[in-house]
Each structure stands twice: as structure tokens, then as C-alpha cells.
Amino acid sequence: MVFFMNIGYKTFAIIGGDKRQLYCARSLANDGFEVVLGGFDKVISMHGVRLMDAFKAAQSAEVIILPLPSVDKDGNIPAYFSDKSLSLKELSPFISGKRVFCSMKDKVLLSEPSLNSSLLSDYYAREDFVLSNAYVTAEGAVKIAMERFEGTLNGARILVCGFGRIGKALTRLLSGFSPELTVSARKSEDLAAIRMWGAKAVRTDELYNEQGFDVIFSTVPALIFRPELLAKIANDAVLIDLASMPGSVDFEAADRLEIDYIHALSLPGKASPKTAGEIIKDTIYTILEEEQR
């Protein structure tokens, strides 16, 4: 299905990034847009997309898409498929005055103040982007659980710790496997919602009363799994920590207790780069559509 969306632009340059950007490019091209890739020297060819030097790519397009993150601590745009470093400062004149989509806009502007803030949109700051990625993270976490746990999720005793975006997505996704599901949360309304999902609801600060889990997903961005709790409920479990650095698990204690622990970070890009790339595209479309209202 090739159609041309009326979003006011026809050409996109994707500068730097990893597999997600390749999939984002393919998806844009499939929608009928002209797409160029810059900073992908190791990619030899890609159907429907032109590969260029990053500067030329930037020059040739109306819209620029920077990756996630858009700039590293050295001022470079991360470019997984290139051996050359790609300086944001050097690129800056070529994208100045264009419509630029980036992640973490503050850091981009801090690194390169010359960029016009009003032309710079942060897809990473969008609620729809965050929510969609939470779902992708949940699916990636389920994949890890299936790889690490030697039984089926069906019938397994599973704990989801935390009922934020990822916890909610996990609760829904795991329900399809019919496990013995326990979900913890702090807020009373979350506990009520968990019960309505047919799962056992436990206050996160009363988790020490539980036991016997096969798989534990931790989504809470705080040090929840201290040594005592680990010893109490995670003994025979596969423990998958989805909280961003520094994580929610005392990993030294986890090692000492010989718990099968994994800190799974950046799952969307690792487990589902195709969907992660399409989410970037969808978010950019939505931003442009909203501007036209």
C-alpha cells in the first residue's frame, strides 16, 4: 500500500542511528516519501532509499531525523553503521533552518545552540512515543523470559513488580499465557485495576510476604530488590530488571545468591528494531498532523 500522506513535506533525511533508523527509512519509503540515509557507510544498498554522505543527505531533504539518542557526550551523532564519527557541530549548518526531529532536545540544543529551537521537535518527549515503546519493551521482556525460563509461561508463577506503562503492558500480554500472575503496585486504584485483570494484587512494600515465583519482571525505577527481598522471593526465579540505570536490583546480592538475573535495557531497539523504527515514524507523522490542525 503506497500512498502519499499530506503532511506538508516530501523528502526525509535520516542521519545516524542503528537498525531502528533503517526500518524507519524503509517505512517512510513504503509510504511514498523520498528518503535518504546519511551516516550508514556500512550499508551497501537498501531498496527504495538512497545512501549518501551525511552532509549531502542533510542538504537534499526538507525534514531531518536524528537518532535516539541524537547526540553523545562528545558532541557526535551516534552512527552504528559507520566507522567515521559524525559531529553534530559540523552537520549543524546543513540542517539549520530545516525541520528537525530529534530525541532529548535539551541536550541537542546544549550541544549545538545555533539550531533553531522552534524548528526542532522532540519525538522522544511525546507521550504516544513513550507509551508505544513501553509496549515494545514488554514484548521484549516476555521474549527474554521465554528464553531464560525452562518452563512455559502458561501455568508459571509470575510476578510483575510495578503497574506503570510497562507493568500494564506486561499484565495484558502475560494474561494471554494464563500464568499464575501476581502484580504489585503502590496505589490503591492500581491494586483495584490489577484485581479486575484477574491477577493477584500485592502492595509493592508487602512483596516480602510472597514466594515461589518462576519469573519476576521488575519495572520500578527504584531499588526494590534488596538482599532480603531477593532471598525471600527470587530464589528460584528468573529475574528480569527493566528499570533504567542503575536498575531496581542489588545486583551484587543477586550474584551472591546465584539468582538468574538480567538487566534488560533498551529493549525496543534490541528486540524489535522494526517496530521501534516505525514508532519513530508514526510519532513524526502525528506531530506534523497535529501542527496542521
Place this chain on the structure above:
Amino acid sequence: MVFFMNIGYKTFAIIGGDKRQLYCARSLANDGFEVVLGGFDKVISMHGVRLMDAFKAAQSAEVIILPLPSVDKDGNIPAYFSDKSLSLKELSPFISGKRVFCSMKDKVLLSEPSLNSSLLSDYYAREDFVLSNAYVTAEGAVKIAMERFEGTLNGARILVCGFGRIGKALTRLLSGFSPELTVSARKSEDLAAIRMWGAKAVRTDELYNEQGFDVIFSTVPALIFRPELLAKIANDAVLIDLASMPGSVDFEAADRLEIDYIHALSLPGKASPKTAGEIIKDTIYTILEEEQR
């Protein structure tokens, strides 16, 4: 399973109300509490619960539970199972100084300022109460749809308008029937969430592009279904309006267009008084437990 919860009290008086209060009473009694009912003259007997004059009931208990609403515009406590009117003012000396659970605390204090505000808890204002009732409302709405629509929900073309608490509960519940499900919302992140549920996501202000629905659930507290939209998408549909007064449908236009329209209000009490009563009890327990932390 009879146990005694350590919530600091042993005797409850339920004063006024409808079937929900009877189920709340039974559930409290099943948990091992002493329960008296006041203002239920038409109820002859109930296993495990004592029936009394409202004043005596209030006097005899540590905790008082007022119904939903707790006071009407004439200053009376609604008592569906009694022919006598039950004045909050007259009851007031008997409940003063006791632990009182009510709904819409502001109205209660306005009607009877002598009551000690600090001893008065409003279960109706709680997020967990509201969320649980949203689910009960969704189930009641599904029941109405099954009664009104002459096909199965399986395979039916269904629209849920709005993705708040009730819209979310409906989306989840209806998914189990495998309909052709469309859900509308205003926010981009809600549209993303709807898509992840496998439903078609539509902006509420673009609903006029849709058509052919068998069943429409409207949950948005605003006049959405104006004549043009009704004529466009609700022609052959059963239209169930769940928005509180004045509703989300131009009902005169709906009549004129001969649309099968129902404004379904207060569903928890009507469709599932047992669960609605148990939710009152659960919320009171949670309030008491949180105070003990």
C-alpha cells in the same frame, strides 16, 4: 471463609440505601464483623445481620456507613427499602463522634455542619472506588448491548467513543468477544494504546468519517452525538450513552432519526448491586488500612 480483619473496629451500622447496602452488609458479616442495618423497614430478615430502627442502629455501632448519595436535596438519607423518610439532621446526634463513611462529603457537611469533618471519610471520592465502578459500568453496558442488539457481539461492528476509565474497561471487555472494534479518543497516546489493543483507533473529532456500526458505546461527558454525526454513523446502531447527565447524545435528534438509543445511568447499582456493594466495603477497608500504616 470467615476471618477477622484487623482494621480497628468490630461493629458497623449501615443506614439507608438500596440493594448495594444490603450486599455491603452481607459481605461485612461474612468477614466476621457485627453488622446492623437501619432504615430497611421493608426487609424482614437477613442472615447474619440485625435489622433495627435507624437511630438504634447508629447508636449500637462504631462505624456508620451512609449510602450513595448520602443525602438528598431535602436533607434526607435515601432509603429505598423504607417508606419513612430518614432525616440526616435527626440522625446526626446518633452518629456524631463516630467514624462515618459517606459519599459526597461536601454535601453531607453542607446539610449537617455539626458532623465532625475529620471523622468523615468519603469513599466516593477515592480513585480506587471510581475505577472499580468504571469496570462495573462497562460490564453493565455490555449486558445492555447484548439485550438490545439482535446479533452476537462476536463479529459485530462496535464503536467505543472515549478512552477514559470506562472506555478502557469496555475495550478490554469487548476484546474477549472478538468484534470489529473501533475506539475513539482525543489524545495521541490513547490512540497509540488503542492500536496496541488491536482495535481501530479514530480521533473523536473525525468520527464522521466512520459508518456502519451495530453498537455504539459513548463514554464522553460532552455533546458528541449531534444530529449530523447521529445521521452519519448511528443509523442502524444500538446507541448506549454512558455519560452522566445531560449525556453525550442529542436525544431529540436520536428520536427523530429513530435511533435505538438508551441513556444508561447508575449502572453499577442497577446491573451489579452485589459487586457495587462489595466495592464500597473494599474501599472502606482500604481507607482504614491506609490509616494504620
Place this chain on the structure above:
Amino acid sequence: MVFFMNIGYKTFAIIGGDKRQLYCARSLANDGFEVVLGGFDKVISMHGVRLMDAFKAAQSAEVIILPLPSVDKDGNIPAYFSDKSLSLKELSPFISGKRVFCSMKDKVLLSEPSLNSSLLSDYYAREDFVLSNAYVTAEGAVKIAMERFEGTLNGARILVCGFGRIGKALTRLLSGFSPELTVSARKSEDLAAIRMWGAKAVRTDELYNEQGFDVIFSTVPALIFRPELLAKIANDAVLIDLASMPGSVDFEAADRLEIDYIHALSLPGKASPKTAGEIIKDTIYTILEEEQR
């Protein structure tokens, strides 16, 4: 969506029946076929369909559809929307030599042996018809449960007795409500399947060990609910018997024990005539398509 299916015929006459036949007619007309209704004197008009005398209707069409059942014990075709009786014998010359779809072919031929057996197809004897109706029955049963039980199905303690077609459909449908679900079966492989659905599996002949159900669906065509079992597990339950006559419940005992019992027969036609009518059409299409292979 009006299209013309290549099934070798263009005109259909629907002779006798109830609301299901009206919906079957509408659905055929929506697919682009010419449809006449005979034996529906009380129906004044219907969009896209012509109403006729039964004999003329039969004469004018290539394909004849008889209702469910197709003939009663007096040799008449049941005609819910007519005061006149419609004799199969008298109609017979008008449908002889045509393609006729009926239910319970044996009874039709017994009543009217002159009909050409090879031109007579029994949609009711088809596995796909039976399976689809089992699902419709399950949805109708869930509707009854929602009407009779005063709590939500969410969280309710529900028993499905039997794991045949209807039992399987109920298990699937009820799972979406997240109840405490118990399903009984006789065969070990069914018990294994029930467990994988996340439900509690119980041997039907060990049901007397269970208790405390809110809602019981019985699908087994045998006298399962004898007095002792009723007293043991159905005391406070809504008991919905879906087994065809004489049912699976000792109804005298159920009355004596004051159990809220309902023998729900012919649910597809009563609860979902639209879908039931469309299933007749779909089955006829499938028969005709299979003949063309």
C-alpha cells in the same frame, strides 16, 4: 458492501420461519441476491426484499430456504409471522425440482416423500452450522448470567459443566471477564486443555467436592444435577441449563431447594436472531461453494 457471489444462483425464496429468516433474507439481499419472503403476512415491508404469498414466492425463486425446524408434527412449515398454516404438502409441488435448503432432512422427507432427496440439503446437519450456533448459544448464556446474577462476572465464581462445543465457547468467552473459573469434563485431554486456559479443571463425576459458585452453566446432555449435587454446589448459584430437553437438572429438586434455575433452550434464535440468520446464510454459501470445487 454489495457484491455478487458466484454460487450459481441468483434468486432465493425464504418460506416460513421467524426473525432468523428475516435476518437471513436481509443478509442475502445485502450480498446482491434477489430475495422473496413467503409466509410472513404480518411483516408489512422490508427494505430490499419482496414479500409474497408462499406459493408464488416458491415459484419465483431458484433456491428455497426452509426454516428451523422445517416441518412440525402436523406437516406444517412453522411460520411465526403468519396466522395462516403453511402446509409442506401443499407447497411441495411449487418447490419440487428446485434447490432446497432445510433442517432435519429426514423429517422433511418423511413428511413429504415426493421431494427429491438429492436436491435437498440439510444445513442443520453441518458441523460448521452446529459449531457456529454453539458459540451463539454461549453468548446468549452469558447474557442470561449477566441478567440473573447481581454481581459482575468479573471476579465471580463460575462453573462451566462440560467441555464440548458450548463448554469450550463459554470457557473462552468467560475468560475475558477474569472470573474464578472452574470447568468440568470427563476426558483427561479436556482436563489438560482446561488447565491451559488457566481455569480450574475438575472431573464432572467429582463435582460434589466443589462449592461456593455464583453462576453455573450446564452443557452436558445428561442428568448431572441430581438433588445431592444441587444441594452441595448450587445453593447460592444462578444455574443455567443449556442441555436440550429434558435438560441436565432435576428441576423439581431445584425448585424445592429454591435454586435460581433456568432452562435456556433455543438461545440462538431468541438471543441473537440476526447472527443465527446469518449463520444459515453462511452455511448455505459454504455448501454451494463446496459443490463447485
Place this chain on the structure above:
Amino acid sequence: MVFFMNIGYKTFAIIGGDKRQLYCARSLANDGFEVVLGGFDKVISMHGVRLMDAFKAAQSAEVIILPLPSVDKDGNIPAYFSDKSLSLKELSPFISGKRVFCSMKDKVLLSEPSLNSSLLSDYYAREDFVLSNAYVTAEGAVKIAMERFEGTLNGARILVCGFGRIGKALTRLLSGFSPELTVSARKSEDLAAIRMWGAKAVRTDELYNEQGFDVIFSTVPALIFRPELLAKIANDAVLIDLASMPGSVDFEAADRLEIDYIHALSLPGKASPKTAGEIIKDTIYTILEEEQR
């Protein structure tokens, strides 16, 4: 939960096998039985279970459990955790007259006719065993799809080819991910059932009309995926063949067309040895319980 099931025996010897047998042993020990393992020389210790020479193990127990398969073409019992070959003939005197559970009884008796057929039960021939393993296979196949496909299953265009035990389990499991699901079958009643699951139903012999799949699961034990069909519908798909040898895919053509193809055999033992081992135990329990009825 340690309890003692009344199944008439107290001691089990598990002779040969792989991880499944280790998990079967652990599960039996957790249920309170005395368990010895024979033919697991490479296993140093296991909590609650004694490790022995195979002959001593067989001698010491009332019940013998042989692995899956129970005997290879050389007359040996497969023993993954041993370097020594374990001859069924040599073991035979030690298990003769005991209650023996095996797989593929015919082959066992062919290899060792001295064994008493009436004391020999074949867990592998049981419907409940086969059904449970079909579910485990489906979960393993979903895991492979998650590993191979670079997008999420949510929203992916998925085909399940065949609606037998594994096809049904896949349909159910995948529904939880809300993909665009197509399921193919030959029988009309299966097509009806597929539609009720909310999936698109396609006749297996009309699959050539479909296209654009991301993931294809093939469960049909016949050569379905010939070159033309591969070229038509599997071009950009991950193709997971679950049919036992020789499979359902022309793999030379798949190679030539550069299709991402995997023939996934023996998934229960590979992906979920814990559950696969517990299913062996459950089946043995069920056989023993049925004998006591």
C-alpha cells in the same frame, strides 16, 4: 506444597533421558515421592533425588519411567547426561515385572519382547499428553518468532497454517498479542471457529491468494509450501515449520528464495524441558488414577 498422592506407589526410578527427565524427577520429589535417577552420570547432585547406576536405580523402585524416545535404533535407552550407552536388553531383567512407563510401546516391545506388555504403559500415546505438548510446542514457536522477527508480534501480519492441536494453541496464544492474524484450515467448521476467534479464515488450498506476511507458522504434516506458494506469500516472512519430518516446506526452494526458514522440531524438550517433564509426570499420575477408578 509437599503432599502424598494416593496412586498406589511410593518409589520412582527415572532411567535415561534429558533435561525433561530431570524436571520430571524434581517434580515427583516435590510431590513427596522417593525418586532415583539412573543413567545421569554427568549430573553430580540434585536436591531431593538420589543418583545411581541405572541397574541399581531400576532395582530399587516400584515404578520405572523410560524417556522419550524410550529406545533408539541400536536398542539403547537414550541418555543425554551419560557417556555410557544404556542397553534396554541389559536393563530388562531389572525392570521386568515392575510398572513401567515408556513412550512408543510398540518399539519397546519389538526391541525387548520379554517385557510384560500389560505392565507397560505408553504415556506418549495418550491424548492428554499429546494435547499438552501441542500447547508447549506453540509457546516454543512463539518464542522463535519473537527471536527471528525484528518487529513486535503486536500488529504483525501473521499466518497460522493448519488448525489442528498446535494451530488451535497458536491461534489462542497469538490473539493475546493482537496481531493481524490469518489462520488457514481445510474443514468448514474450522473456518467458522477461526472467524469466531476474530482471525481471518482462509482455506489452506487458497493460500496463494494471500500475501504480505511477517511471520508464518506451518503446522500441517504435508508438503504445503511448494515453490510457487513460497514465492507468493513467504517472501519477506519468517517461516517456522512445525511439521514433523520431512516438514511442510520445500526447503531447497526456501533456500533459493532466501526465505528466513526454520524447521523447528522437538520444541517441548528444547524450549520448555521443565513443563515437558511435568507433563510426563502428570500423564503418569492420570494413568494411575484412572486405573484406580
